[in-house]
Amino acid sequence: xxxMHVFALLGVAVGLYVLTAGADFGGGVWDxxxxxxxxxxxxxxxxxxxxxxxxxxxxWMIFVVVMLFSVxxxxxxxxxxxxxxxxxxxxxxxxxxxxxxxxxxxxLQPNQTRARWGQVFAWASAATPVFLGTIVGxxxxxxxxxxxxxxxxxxxxxxxxTGWTTPFAxxxxxxxxxxxxxxxxxxxxxxxxxxxxxxxxxxFRRRALLTELVAFVLALxxxxxxxxxxxxxxxxxxxxxxxxxxxxxxAALAGAAIVGLLRNRLMxxxxxxxxxxxxxxxxxxLAMDGHLLLPDLHVDQAGAEPAVLAALPWVLLGGSLLFAxxxxxxxxxxxxx
Amino acid sequence: xxxxSAVARQDLPRAxxxxxxxxxxxLTPDSSDHVAxxxxxxQVEYKGxxxxxxxxxxxxxxxxxxxxxxxxxxxxxxxxxMVLAERRHQRTGDPAALELAKRWAKGTAIxxxxxxxxxxxxxxxxxxxxxxxxxxxxxxVGMPFSLEGFAFxxxxxxxxxxxxxxxxxxxxxxxxxxxxxxxxxxxxxxFVTSVNAWMNEPTGFxxxxxxxxxxxPWQAMFNDAFFSQALHVSLSAYVAVAFVVMxxxxxxxxxxxxxxxxRTAFRLALGLALVSTPAQIVSGDLSSKHIARHQPVxxxxxxxxxxxxxxxxxxxxxLPDVEARELRYAIEIPGALSFMTFSDxxxxxxxxxxxxxxxxxxVGVVHVAFQIMVACGFAMLAVAGLGGLAWIxxxxxxxxxxxxRRWYLMLALLAAxxxxxxxxxxWTVTEVGRQPWVIVGYMKTADAVTPxxxxxxxxxxxxxxxxxxxxxxxxxxxxxVLATEGKR
Numbered sequence: 001x002x003x004m005h006v007f008a009l010l011g012v013a014v015g016l017y018v019l020t021a022g023a024d025f026g027g028g029v030w031d032x033x034x035x036x037x038x039x040x041x042x043x044x045x046x047x048x049x050x051x052x053x054x055x056x057x058x059x060w061m062i063f064v065v066v067m068l069f070s071v072x073x074x075x076x077x078x079x080x081x082x083x084x085x086x087x088x089x090x091x092x093x094x095x096x097x098x099x100x101x102x103x104x105x106x107x108l109q110p111n112q113t114r115a116r117w118g119q120v121f122a123w124a125s126a127a128t129p130v131f132l133g134t135i136v137g138x139x140x141x142x143x144x145x146x147x148x149x150x151x152x153x154x155x156x157x158x159x160x161x162t163g164w165t166t167p168f169a170x171x172x173x174x175x176x177x178x179x180x181x182x183x184x185x186x187x188x189x190x191x192x193x194x195x196x197x198x199x200x201x202x203x204f205r206r207r208a209l210l211t212e213l214v215a216f217v218l219a220l221x222x223x224x225x226x227x228x229x230x231x232x233x234x235x236x237x238x239x240x241x242x243x244x245x246x247x248x249x250x251a252a253l254a255g256a257a258i259v260g261l262l263r264n265r266l267m268x269x270x271x272x273x274x275x276x277x278x279x280x281x282x283x284x285x286l287a288m289d290g291h292l293l294l295p296d297l298h299v300d301q302a303g304a305e306p307a308v309l310a311a312l313p314w315v316l317l318g319g320s321l322l323f324a325x326x327x328x329x330x331x332x333x334x335x336x337x
Numbered sequence: 338x339x340x341x342s343a344v345a346r347q348d349l350p351r352a353x354x355x356x357x358x359x360x361x362x363x364l365t366p367d368s369s370d371h372v373a374x375x376x377x378x379x380q381v382e383y384k385g386x387x388x389x390x391x392x393x394x395x396x397x398x399x400x401x402x403x404x405x406x407x408x409x410x411x412x413x414x415x416x417x418x419m420v421l422a423e424r425r426h427q428r429t430g431d432p433a434a435l436e437l438a439k440r441w442a443k444g445t446a447i448x449x450x451x452x453x454x455x456x457x458x459x460x461x462x463x464x465x466x467x468x469x470x471x472x473x474x475x476x477x478v479g480m481p482f483s484l485e486g487f488a489f490x491x492x493x494x495x496x497x498x499x500x501x502x503x504x505x506x507x508x509x510x511x512x513x514x515x516x517x518x519x520x521x522x523x524x525x526x527x528f529v530t531s532v533n534a535w536m537n538e539p540t541g542f543x544x545x546x547x548x549x550x551x552x553x554p555w556q557a558m559f560n561d562a563f564f565s566q567a568l569h570v571s572l573s574a575y576v577a578v579a580f581v582v583m584x585x586x587x588x589x590x591x592x593x594x595x596x597x598x599x600r601t602a603f604r605l606a607l608g609l610a611l612v613s614t615p616a617q618i619v620s621g622d623l624s625s626k627h628i629a630r631h632q633p634v635x636x637x638x639x640x641x642x643x644x645x646x647x648x649x650x651x652x653x654x655x656l657p658d659v660e661a662r663e664l665r666y667a668i669e670i671p672g673a674l675s676f677m678t679f680s681d682x683x684x685x686x687x688x689x690x691x692x693x694x695x696x697x698x699x700v701g702v703v704h705v706a707f708q709i710m711v712a713c714g715f716a717m718l719a720v721a722g723l724g725g726l727a728w729i730x731x732x733x734x735x736x737x738x739x740x741x742r743r744w745y746l747m748l749a750l751l752a753a754x755x756x757x758x759x760x761x762x763x764w765t766v767t768e769v770g771r772q773p774w775v776i777v778g779y780m781k782t783a784d785a786v787t788p789x790x791x792x793x794x795x796x797x798x799x800x801x802x803x804x805x806x807x808x809x810x811x812x813x814x815x816x817x818v819l820a821t822e823g824k825r
Binding site: 056063070073074076079092103107108109155160315334 | 554798
């Protein structure tokens with residue numbers, strides 16, 4: 001395996017994390033925004049949908065971290081140093097989200113207390129994607145400066161607030177939140193439909209439509225701010241040979257998803273939204289152009305060891321042979337009517 | 338027998354200097370400061386952080402590990418108990434055993450979730466707090482961490498199936514998913530312990546001009562310390578959880594002596610304690626023999642042994658006086674330490690004087706923690722042994738079984754926290770006992786820390802968060818025990 005293969009693999013893992021765990025965060029957003037005559041029913045559907053799978057979905061983040069430090073130890077050291085603060089904030093969110101969720105589900109506490117855990121779960125679910133987004137914004141911003149010391153070891157040299165505190169990074173945070181909420185809304189709409197609750201399905205269908213519009217606006221904000229705060233990412237997003245077709249494909253999928261939602265074709269809309277979000281992640285990954293940090297830290301300089309690259313395919317193959325069937329089984333048992 | 342002690346002295350430099358031939362540095366096994374002389378410890382060229390930040394980083398790491406380990410062991414051992422309960426139900430049709438399996442599964446879900454999120458925090462903290470360590474160690478410890486990731490992943494899948502599959506899976510398949518949870522939990526622990534073992538006895542690389550080169554990930558994973566440490570850690574989980582569960586159900590049985598559910602629970606937990614506790618004592622003996630040969634400074638600190646000596650005494654209790662270089666107020670058994678470690682009362686055991694004082698770990702902390710761990714271990718052996726005798730008594734002579742004897746229930750209640758205390762103390766021995774190194778012989782902890790300032794802020798923040806979560810979990814588990822009472 002080469003460093004670029006691993007970079008692509010990291011991109012796939014980020015994509016899977018967004019499509020699975022992202023939707024779990026989005027579920028928390030809809031818990032927070034639950035309303036109307038079916039408010040409690042909405043919350044129950046969210047909890048039932050998330051409960052058996054959220055811990056499994058979380059694994060993609062662990063995968064990214066372990067791959068980063070095993071294969072790109074210099075990249076890991078630099079990113080965790082420069083982005084220490086937003087990572088800590090995201091971790092606090094992850095801890096509170098997961099804990100509050102199980103406390104509510106298994107606490108055997110009175111309803112009032114359970115509702116309070118529900119609030120913690122919902123707020124933490126809504127805040128964490130924003131922090132995750134600012135981390136993405138930070139590595140993409142091009143603002144984090146690096147310095148190589150006389151032994152050839154790379155260090156961040158632009159402090160601990162650079163990159164992730166810009167309006168661009170905040171816009172990415174908001175965009176991530178919108179995409180997660182969008183995924184959750186289309187998944188939940190389909191699950192409600194499968195459960196035969198058409199009114200409930202309609203609640204989430206309308207939320208999905210609204211979120212598509214919000215996501216569209218935020219995507220424009222991200223582009224506008226990228227032009228100012230993250231010029232290289234902007235250049236890669238709009239000027240690389242692949243970029244216009246990729247942007248058009250994303251837009252086409254989004255448009256088709258909106259049509260699907262309007263026509264109440266929920267199964268189709270779910271697939272189209274998944275494609276749309278995957279294309280956003282893909283576009284970002286392509287714009288990163290093999291860099292862990294724009295513009296200076298390419299995966300080729302991130303400390304990859306040949307022996308690790310050589311051993312990796314076998315570990316991945318062995319692991320996949322075990323976990324792929326198990327994962328398919330889990331989703332078959334719980335995600336099919 | 339003299340041979341073994343000679344091996345002990347030479348093994349240390351060998352283990353510490355895999356790449357000594359390539360770095361061209363000369364080995365001097367007999368010089369008293371050989372560890373210091375071996376390697377150029379890696380130093381970070383720029384340092385924004387002072388001593389306070391290092392202390393804050395160490396405290397945050399210690400606190401995070403101490404918190405996580407309690408949930409991690411529950412994630413290992415509770416699934417085993419829950420599977421034993423379900424199997425008992427399937428074999429005997431005992432409804433209490435089924436109810437118990439379901440209750441335990443729900444408790445496990447809470448503990449597993451908190452363990453999962455606190456484990457996520459730890460995996461990031463490796464970089465957040467120790468980026469320089471991970472920069473060098475990452476490729477070497479990546480292998481076991483990847484495998485641990487897979488094992489954890491499978492464990493989460495099986496747990497999801499177990500918790501939510503009571504209706505959807507056939508009884509046999511359902512039981513199998515529970516076995517999967519237990520097996521994957523054990524594998525996770527084994528893999529992750531390999532990382533810690535590597536920090537104690539680093540191998541699988543050449544060390545050239547301050548760089549780790551020619552990385553051999555599999556050799557790093559199967560380092561010399563791996564077997565004895567993984568065995569000791571794995572068994573510790575079963576012992577500690579067995580005693581906590583016995584304690585909880587002893588408390589319930591004292592209030593409600595006829596509850597079938599609590600009797601079954603107590604019986605299963607006592608069975609686990611009877612198997613795992615003696616095994617753990619044997620594994621502790623293996624560990625001490627290994628440490629004496631390969632990590633002699635840690636053993637010297639644990640025993641409070643300042644001088645290298647033949648016929649070394651085993652010191653029970655006591656407080657080390659580092660200034661005066663002696664152990665005060667200890668009961669000493671002459672030759673016993675030599676015998677325990679090298680099976681020869683006259684064998685030479687390396688003392689702290691085998692390395693320069695600046696390479697000593699904090700002797701007081703390590704010695705006291707070690708004494709606490711050993712004392713808890715033997716106390717638990719005694720409690721489990723008494724329970725076993727009472728159980729035999731019940732089988733052969735028809736006397737009441739241990740779960741019907743109030744004195745034994747009281748004893749089990751008092752012994753409940755001993756395993757947890759032993760685990761925290763044991764990790765203190767191995768972690769504090771490794772100081773000042775993070776990678777023994779190659780990198781000091783002080784050189785591994787992040788340049789991030791104000792580390793006291795995340796330390797205090799995470800401490801408060803974890804204290805809060807810990808209290809909540811205790812309250813919830815109490816609800817579960819009380820709920821099982823209500824259902825008889």
